[in-house]
Amino acid sequence: MSPFLCLFVCRARPFFRPCPAGLPVDFYGPTGYKAAKCLLKDWTMVKSKRVAFYLEEEWLKALAGLAGTFGVSADEVIRRSLPDVAVSELFFRCKIFLSDLRWDEVSEVGRTAIREHLRAVYMKGLQAHLARFGASLESTSDEVETAKKRALEELRADTAHPLHAQIAKAQDDSIYLGCLYDAWKHARAGTPGYAIAQVDVGSKADGPNVATVWAVLKDNKVV
Secondary structure: OOOEEEEEEEEOOOOOOOOOOOOOOOOOOOOHHHHHHHHHHHHHOOOOEEEEEEEEHHHHHHHHHHHOOOOOOHHHHHHHHOOOHHHHHHHHHHHHHOOOOOHHHHHHHHHHHHHHHHHHHHHHHHHHHHHOOOOOOOOOHHHHHHHHHHHHHHHHHOOOOOOHHHHHHHOOOHHHHHHHHHHHHHHHHOOOOEEEEEEEEOOHHHHHHOEEEEEEEEOOEEO
């Protein structure tokens, strides 16, 4: 298979075009701003065209993964990432005053903002995850592992409410373990919205295969 895959996106005509005399429009001349406004109006009214471009296959796979988070296709992820007409208009208005302005400079501002936002979200999530075990960002890896083992041991020690199914899942998923342990502590402390109760596992269609087990609940839903 070729390392590149072809996708399609919409593209409008180039913004810059010769004036009737065959020379570029002088945005700094007496009629420059008026000419720019006319070109902007013309540019935004152009009908969309479908053009092909190439994308590395690994990049496409990553885009497909993003698409799966909100139920759209990879090409829709690309389309949503493109600047809309209003942004493009504003960019060219800026070029009236800053002729050397480049789109790659502007787009890097967006990429940087996305990276910073995701880093902040990740660190916030990691901090909350560690806090559920009584650990912190300053804890060593050994301290975190010890805290996780202690959480599992405490859950297993609650023999009055054996959480076999949830503990089995928590052993292979540390994120779930943190959520379960935190909810279990809230339930034992009597926090409103949390409970440890018996629930039926399976559907009525399963008949005799329906089982009743202990589980930690949050807002009446199994954690």
